[in-house]
Amino acid sequence: xxxxxxxxxxxxxxxxxxxxxxxxxxxxxxxxxxxxxxxxxxxxxxxxxxxxxxxxxxxxxxxxxxxxxxxxxxxxxxxxxxxxxxxxxxxxxxxxxxxxxxxxxxxxxxxxxxxxxxxxxxxxxxxxxxxxxxxxxxxxxxxxx
Amino acid sequence: xxxxxxxxxxxxxxxxxxxxxxxxxxxxxxxxxxxxxxxxxxxxxxxxxxxxxxxxxxxxxxxxxxxxxxxxxxxxxxxxxxxxxxxxxxxxxxxxxxxxxxxxxxxxxxxxxxxxxxxxxxxxxxxxxxxxxxxxxxxxxxxxxxxxxxxxxxxxxxxxxxxxxxxxxxxxxxxxxxxxxxxxxxxxxxxxxxxxxxxxxxxxxxxxxxxxxxxxxxxxxxxxxxxxxxxxxxxxxxxxxxxxxxxxxxxxxxxxxxxxxxxxxxxxxxxxxxxxxxxxxxxxxxxxxxxxxxxxxxxxxxxxxxxxxxxxxxxxxxxxxxxxxxxxxxxxxxxxxxxxxxxxxxxxxxxxxxxxxxxxxxxxxxxxxxxxxxxxxxxxxxxxxxxxxxxxxxxxxxxxxxxxxxxxxxxxxxxxxxxxxxxxxxxxxxxxxxxxxxxxxxxxxxxxxxxxxxxxxxxxxxxxxxxxxxxxxxxxxxxxxxxxxxxxxxxxxxxxxxxxxxxxxxxxxxxxxxxxxxxxxxxxxxxxxxxxxxxxxxxxxxxxxxxxxxxxxxxxxxxxxxxxxxxxxxxxxxxxxxxxxxxxxxxxxxxxxxxxxxxxxxxxxxxxxxxxxxxxxxxxxxxxxxxxxxxxxxxxxxxxxxxxxxxxxxxxxxxxxxxxxxxxxxxxxxxxxxxxxxxxxxxxxxxxxxxxxxxxxxxxxxxxxxxxxxxxxxxxxxxxxxxxxxxxxxxxxxxxxxxxxxxxxxxxxxxxxxxxxxxxxxxxxxxxxxxxxxxxxxxxxxxxxxxxxxxxxxx
Numbered sequence: 044x045x046x047x048x049x050x051x052x053x054x055x056x057x058x059x060x061x062x063x064x065x066x067x068x069x070x071x072x073x074x075x076x077x078x079x080x081x082x083x084x085x086x087x088x089x090x091x092x093x094x095x096x097x098x099x100x101x102x103x104x105x106x107x108x109x110x111x112x113x114x115x116x117x118x119x120x121x122x123x124x125x126x127x128x129x130x131x132x133x134x135x136x137x138x139x140x141x142x143x144x145x146x147x148x149x150x151x152x153x154x155x156x157x158x159x160x161x162x163x164x165x166x167x168x169x170x171x172x173x174x175x176x177x178x179x180x181x182x183x184x185x186x187x188x
Numbered sequence: 189x190x191x192x193x194x195x196x197x198x199x200x201x202x203x204x205x206x207x208x209x210x211x212x213x214x215x216x217x218x219x220x221x222x223x224x225x226x227x228x229x230x231x232x233x234x235x236x237x238x239x240x241x242x243x244x245x246x247x248x249x250x251x252x253x254x255x256x257x258x259x260x261x262x263x264x265x266x267x268x269x270x271x272x273x274x275x276x277x278x279x280x281x282x283x284x285x286x287x288x289x290x291x292x293x294x295x296x297x298x299x300x301x302x303x304x305x306x307x308x309x310x311x312x313x314x315x316x317x318x319x320x321x322x323x324x325x326x327x328x329x330x331x332x333x334x335x336x337x338x339x340x341x342x343x344x345x346x347x348x349x350x351x352x353x354x355x356x357x358x359x360x361x362x363x364x365x366x367x368x369x370x371x372x373x374x375x376x377x378x379x380x381x382x383x384x385x386x387x388x389x390x391x392x393x394x395x396x397x398x399x400x401x402x403x404x405x406x407x408x409x410x411x412x413x414x415x416x417x418x419x420x421x422x423x424x425x426x427x428x429x430x431x432x433x434x435x436x437x438x439x440x441x442x443x444x445x446x447x448x449x450x451x452x453x454x455x456x457x458x459x460x461x462x463x464x465x466x467x468x469x470x471x472x473x474x475x476x477x478x479x480x481x482x483x484x485x486x487x488x489x490x491x492x493x494x495x496x497x498x499x500x501x502x503x504x505x506x507x508x509x510x511x512x513x514x515x516x517x518x519x520x521x522x523x524x525x526x527x528x529x530x531x532x533x534x535x536x537x538x539x540x541x542x543x544x545x546x547x548x549x550x551x552x553x554x555x556x557x558x559x560x561x562x563x564x565x566x567x568x569x570x571x572x573x574x575x576x577x578x579x580x581x582x583x584x585x586x587x588x589x590x591x592x593x594x595x596x597x598x599x600x601x602x603x604x605x606x607x608x609x610x611x612x613x614x615x616x617x618x619x620x621x622x623x624x625x626x627x628x629x630x631x632x633x634x635x636x637x638x639x640x641x642x643x644x645x646x647x648x649x650x651x652x653x654x655x656x657x658x659x660x661x662x663x664x665x666x667x668x669x670x671x672x673x674x675x676x677x678x679x680x681x682x683x684x685x686x687x688x689x690x691x692x693x694x695x696x697x698x699x700x701x702x703x704x705x706x707x708x709x710x711x712x713x714x715x716x717x718x719x720x721x722x723x724x725x726x727x728x729x730x731x732x733x734x735x736x737x738x739x740x741x742x743x744x745x746x747x748x749x750x751x752x753x754x755x756x757x758x759x760x761x762x763x764x765x766x767x768x769x770x771x772x773x774x775x776x777x778x779x780x781x782x783x784x785x786x787x788x789x790x791x792x793x794x795x796x797x798x799x800x801x802x803x804x805x806x807x808x809x810x811x812x813x814x815x816x817x818x819x820x821x822x823x824x825x826x827x828x829x830x831x832x833x834x835x836x837x838x839x840x841x842x843x844x845x846x847x848x849x850x851x852x853x854x855x856x857x858x859x860x861x862x863x864x865x866x867x868x869x870x871x872x873x874x875x876x877x878x879x880x881x882x883x884x885x886x887x888x889x890x891x892x893x894x895x896x897x898x899x900x901x902x903x904x905x906x907x908x909x910x911x912x913x914x915x916x917x918x919x920x921x922x923x924x925x926x927x928x929x930x931x932x933x934x935x936x937x938x939x940x941x942x943x944x945x946x947x948x949x950x951x952x953x954x955x956x957x958x959x960x961x962x963x964x965x966x967x968x969x970x971x972x973x974x975x976x977x978x979x980x981x982x983x
Contacts, residue, residue, distance in 0.1 A: 155524035157494030158512035 047071035047126035078112045115143040149179040202258045230264045468554040477532040491525035517551045
């Protein structure tokens with residue numbers, strides 16, 4: 044489903060970013076980067092109210108001709124950004140929400156690992172850390188690949 | 189690097205090769221030189237070799253760890269088989285032949301292959317194997333050391349098993365030799381502090397105790413062969429290196445030990461597949477782990493926080509990545525802390541890793557934490573369930589137990605794939621189910637049950653009567669009984685619901701209670717009825733009742749309405765009880781909350797509703813139900829017919845009407861009269877007369893229902909149809925046999941009937957809506973007249 048998934052830390056540097064290798068990954072990196080502005084905008088707009096009331100799912104950040112970018116932010120200002128192909132019209136909002144929920148759960152699992160230092164990149168190249176996270180992301184991206 | 193899955197033969201072969209290359213006997217890293225020789229002997233082009241080295245990660249790490257070495261060997265096999273070299277091909281290419289290494293290795297390979305493939309190899313063949321490995325080195329390097337090694341190894345070759353090749357045969361001897369030599373490991377440990385558990389224990393800062401414990405553990409391992417895999421296997425490399433490096437005396441001892449242990453190891457490995465326990469924790473190991481746990485966390489039922497565990501396992505000098513992998517495997521409930529079981533699993537994995545075992549992708553079953561059954565790795569099937577249970581010791585397993593079984597099934601996958609770790613969501617769903625269950629149960633309680641959606645179209649008077657009834661009855665004890673009294677046939681004290689059902693259907697309720705699908709409905713109905721009686725005046729929430737899909741049996745409601753009509757016309761409040769009985773059977777619809785609501789509405793819908801209620805005069809308590817029922821019908825119909833506006837209007841109107849009761853009083857009286865008339869009229873085509881006598885249609889069907897009299901049925905067209913349907917449904921429902929097989933059919937039949945009833949009721953609803961409108965108009969006109977008549981009152 045997703046063409047690109049990115050996890051951005053509170054300080055707006057990427058903890059994890061992965062795209063389908065079919066295209067120029069740099070383009071997705073750039074899209075994610077630009078979407079951060081939109082995320083911040085949404086956060087500040089909603090943040091006036093209680094942070095607790097702020098919903099985690101931000102929804103469609105902005106659509107482009109080919110892609111749609113969805114955002115999700117946690118209470119610790121960790122942002123998840125997902126780029127979806129526009130042609131994939133079958134994806135409904137609920138599905139996007141569930142995907143973000145899964146992302147969040149996997150991220151939480153990574154966080155729970157005491158050997159993971161918050162702020163480190165979530166590496167799944169190696170045997171362990173983040174492998175489950177990566178697998179989960181792969182499962183979300185496989186249909187597109 | 190992805191995990192490597194090796195078959196047993198491959199595992200042995202690779203371990204032997206690793207041992208061969210591990211001349212420094214570190215058990216972790218092989219000498220690059222040896223590895224390069226090996227690869228060159230594989231007769232692969234240099235660039236392929238380089239690629240292999242890159243893929244396996246050696247270039248990255250700068251050395252060949254055991255996993256890297258294994259991966260490299262696998263890639264060699266892949267390359268030799270002609271498959272493209274990919275990281276994924278390690279695991280995806282199936283039935284890969286063992287990598288072939290030419291030159292002197294051929295002999296080894298052939299022997300290895302033969303030995304690994306069959307158990308018939310005798311030890312003598314292994315002796316022949318021994319020379320080749322050193323021969324390899326000899327061919328390549330021709331170093332003196334190799335020469336020296338060779339004679340030594342050749343001498344050793346005489347040993348029953350080569351140190352490099354883990355002999356897999358000699359099963360008869362293995363137990364004994366293994367046992368006998370299992371003691372040697374202790375000695376071996378003393379000789380080589382690095383061997384086996386030695387290096388492992390030391391990093392943990394428990395040199396003395398560790399080694400001794402390790403020894404104890406090792407010796408303790410002798411009895412259970414399958415569990416010694418890690419121990420005995422660890423023996424092999426050190427002993428092999430010993431063979432190559434140390435004096436013959438030591439070699440002999442270690443060789444023998446190696447042979448025995450290796451033999452045992454091989455055998456164990458083979459047997460392990462049957463035991464499926466290469467990861468099982470022995471008692472000694474477990475005891476050690478428990479002691480370690482206590483040093484960190486005195487309470488055995490407590491947790492070790494992640495930070496403490498991190499420090500502890502960091503002492504093992506394993507790379508952080510591997511430790512995090514171990515953590516991911518062992519922290520089953522993903523709570524960031526380790527329970528005793530999780531800690532033991534993690535510790536065991538660390539031990540295994542130190543001894544050269546590759547970490548598994550998934551947590552082995554024997555290591556899965558178990559809350560209920562400790563050390564019970566036998567039941568594989570239940571393991572997911574158990575794991576799930578045990579995996580969340582801190583969480584409230586009991587509360588989750590009802591839903592846990594289903595949850596547990598998904599836990600292993602959850603844990604491993606971490607895809608759906610939405611246990612919380614599942615838990616919530618379980619709680620939902622629980623609540624739903626409660627709601628289902630509640631109605632069954634005769635005391636609380638009221639909510640029988642008796643379509644009592646209560647006029648204000650009726651509502652008052654109802655309230656009075658409620659107050660009088662309080663817990664509706666009387667209510668249940670009253671209906672029972674009313675219904676002579678199937679009055680049963682056992683269950684008001686049942687009785688009501690009986691009333692409705694005129695059949696024994698047993699069928700009802702037996703049928704699963706309907707049980708809740710009748711119960712609900714009954715409960716709704718009773719509840720309605722008690723809540724009729726008190727539930728303003730009906731304005732927005734969860735439109736509970738008119739559950740089954742609109743017929744029930746119908747029947748109740750019939751009863752009410754009849755009872756109302758016949759009796760007064762006294763007979764309410766009897767009437768009440770009828771309604772319960774009625775409408776499934778009932779959401780208890782709805783029941784009162786409709787009842788409230790009833791007064792407003794006086795006409796149409798009244799008919800229902802009037803038909804069962806005695807059912808003052810039922811009236812609300814009645815009203816509710818019709819209200820429900822109206823409501824449902826309105827929902828269906830998109831007449832929600834009317835409903836909304838009715839609801840608020842009903843409430844004020846109920847409260848006011850004044851204007852309704854007159855209407856009420858009129859309606860009762862009309863109802864009685866209706867009842868008396870009986871057979872008249874009541875339904876047709878909806879326009880004329882709004883009371884007619886409802887009571888008629890209700891009456892019919894209650895009485896189960898055919899005479900009444902045919903008269904009312906729609907209503908009769910409806911009632912007939914309802915009656916049929918009701919009748920059929922109770923008759924539904926208790927057998928599960930029939931239940932399905934019954935359910936399907938009931939579904940059909942319900943659908944039919946739904947349509948009938950929908951029609952009725954529309955008609956009632958019309959009646960309601962008429963009634964409202966009448967009311968308005970009457971009110972205007974009132975005002976006109978009492979001009980001075982306004983002054």
